[in-house]
Amino acid sequence: MSVKEKLTENAKLGKFLAHKCAKCGHLHLSTVYFCQKCGNRGAEEVILEGAGSIATYTIITVPPAGFEKFTPYAFVVLKLDGADLRISGFMGGISTPEDLPMGARAKIAGFDERGIIIEKTVK
Numbered sequence: 864m865s866v867k868e869k870l871t872e873n874a875k876l877g878k879f880l881a882h883k884c885a886k887c888g889h890l891h892l893s894t895v896y897f898c899q900k901c902g903n904r905g906a907e908e909v910i911l912e913g914a915g916s917i918a919t920y921t922i923i924t925v926p927p928a929g930f931e932k933f934t935p936y937a938f939v940v941l942k943l944d945g946a947d948l949r950i951s952g953f954m955g956g957i958s959t960p961e962d963l964p965m966g967a968r969a970k971i972a973g974f975d976e977r978g979i980i981i982e983k984t985v986k
Contacts, residue, residue, distance in 0.1 A: 866880070866893050866894065869893070869908070870893050871974050873910055873913075874913070874971050874973065874974035874979050874980075875973050875974050877912075877913045877970060877971050877972060877973075878910050878911065878912065878913050878971065879910070879911045879912075879913045879943060879948075879950060879971060880893040880908060880909075880910060880911075881893055881908075881909045881910075881911050881946065881948060882895060882896075882906035882907070882908060882909065883906060883907050883908075883909045884898040884900065884901060884903050884905070884906055885903060885905035885906055885907055886898065886901055886903035886905060887900055887901045887903065889901070890909065890911075890946050890947065890948055891906070891948075892948060892950070893908070911943055911945070911946055911948075912943075912944065912945070912970075913943070913970050913971030914943070914944050914968070914969070914970040914971075914984065915941045915942045915943040915944045915968075915969065915970070916941070916942050916944075916966050916967065916968055916969065917939055917940070917941060917942075917963060917964075917965060917966060917967045917969055918940040918941065918942045918949055918965075919939075919940045919965070920937040920938060920939040920940065920954070920957070920963060921937065921938050922935060922936075922937050922957055922958065922959070922960070923935065923936050923937065923938060924958070930977070933953075933955055933977065935956070935957060935958040936953060936954060936955045936956070936957060937953075937954045937957035937962075937963055938951065938952075938953060938954075939951065939952055939953075939954045939963070939969070939981055941969055941971075941981055950971075950979065951978075951979070952971065952978060952979035952980060952981040953977040953978055953979065953980055953981065954969070954980075954981045954982065954983070955980075963983070967983055968983065968984040969981050969982060969983050969984055970982060970984050
């Protein structure tokens with residue numbers, strides 16, 4: 864199974880596939896193939912919980928072709944809990960900044976033709 868397939872399957876389960884350096888233990892996105900901290904090429908796959916807080920986002924009200932049926936939505940950056948990793952994804956139903964305060968809790972909710980789907984969590 865390819866890295867992309869593993870990333871997709873884990874996102875469908877609300878998880879995130881990362882790489883952990885075999886030498887220094889630094890966590891990386893699964894698309895990074897050498898350690899950004901020590902340069903080592905050896906890494907092991909690590910499955911992280913897909914929960915975190917919103918680091919930033921952009922609200923899309925005029926979508927690109929093919930995304931009209933999803934409007935409005937936000938393209939969000941989620942800072943994952945317990946790791947210094949940020950991932951991007953799609954969050955539907957966001958039309959104003961009041962709909963998604965900075966720092967709001969969110970989680971990976973799936974994967975489809977839009978990419979990683981992120982949804983707000985209830986406290």
